[in-house]
Amino acid sequence: MSTNSFELLIYGFRACLALWSKRPDAVVRVYCLSSMVPKCKDILQACAAQKKAYHIVEPEALEKITSSVHHEGVAILARFPEPWSGGAFLEHLKKNPENGPLVFVDGVGNPHNLGAISRTMAHFGSRYLIGETGELPRLSASWVRLSEGGTESVAQVSVERKVLFLQELQRMGWALVGFSSRATDSLFQTPLPEKTVLVVGHEITGISRPVDALLSQRLRIPGTGAVASLNVGVATGIALGTWAAQHCSDK
Numbered sequence: 001m002s003t004n005s006f007e008l009l010i011y012g013f014r015a016c017l018a019l020w021s022k023r024p025d026a027v028v029r030v031y032c033l034s035s036m037v038p039k040c041k042d043i044l045q046a047c048a049a050q051k052k053a054y055h056i057v058e059p060e061a062l063e064k065i066t067s068s069v070h071h072e073g074v075a076i077l078a079r080f081p082e083p084w085s086g087g088a089f090l091e092h093l094k095k096n097p098e099n100g101p102l103v104f105v106d107g108v109g110n111p112h113n114l115g116a117i118s119r120t121m122a123h124f125g126s127r128y129l130i131g132e133t134g135e136l137p138r139l140s141a142s143w144v145r146l147s148e149g150g151t152e153s154v155a156q157v158s159v160e161r162k163v164l165f166l167q168e169l170q171r172m173g174w175a176l177v178g179f180s181s182r183a184t185d186s187l188f189q190t191p192l193p194e195k196t197v198l199v200v201g202h203e204i205t206g207i208s209r210p211v212d213a214l215l216s217q218r219l220r221i222p223g224t225g226a227v228a229s230l231n232v233g234v235a236t237g238i239a240l241g242t243w244a245a246q247h248c249s250d251k
Contacts, residue, residue: 090169
């Protein structure tokens with residue numbers, strides 16, 4: 001994993017709380033409304049003890065600082081790790097065998113969808129979100145906020161050549177499972193391997209042809225047919241939940 005990092009101003013109470021809970025040393029500066037001081041007391045006290053800057057600001061100022069009306073009363077400037085490179089991630093898997101599911105997003109770049117996917121991945125314990133460099137955007141404040149803290153449990157992997165990367169995963173025993181409304185087999189009636197890579201595509205164009213050609217299985221998510229397709233974040237959540245139902249005991 002890269003040791004490099006970059007600074008990002010994030011906002012949203014749960015996103016900020018997750019950051020502080022998991023990586024308190026990454027906090028650089030905190031902005032908070034006076035009305036949120038009781039909820040953010042531990043964060044502010046830690047900042048004071050560590051001589052890190054924090055500012056109690058008015059709503060208008062916080063809206064200007066975050067460039068958003070969705071700040072939920074708190075924002076944190078923090079260091080975030082750069083994504084794993086594809087090569088480093090493959091080496092990690094070789095040295096530290098893991099079961100799935102991995103999630104590969106093929107052309108999904110909307111931060112709202114990526115936030116929803118990260119949130120659901122964190123819920124089901126899927127730890128790696130993979131995409132091709134140039135298609136998978138850099139982590140953003142809206143992505144972090146919409147994940148409701150999920151990005152703190154999900155690492156991003158940015159690969160240079162997705163076809164070669166996915167072929168290498170296949171050689172390591174991973175099954176590539178994609179989703180299409182035109183597929184014959186139902187997700188709900190198909191056993192998913194433990195070492196599954198869930199491949200999800202762009203909402204309009206779907207999975208790209210080079211990646212589609214590699215798939216081990218193509219599955220549909222059964223429904224009424226009243227809508228043409230599901231939001232990619234929703235579809236990913238259903239797929240992750242189905243994998244978990246097959247492989248994880250209820251805790």
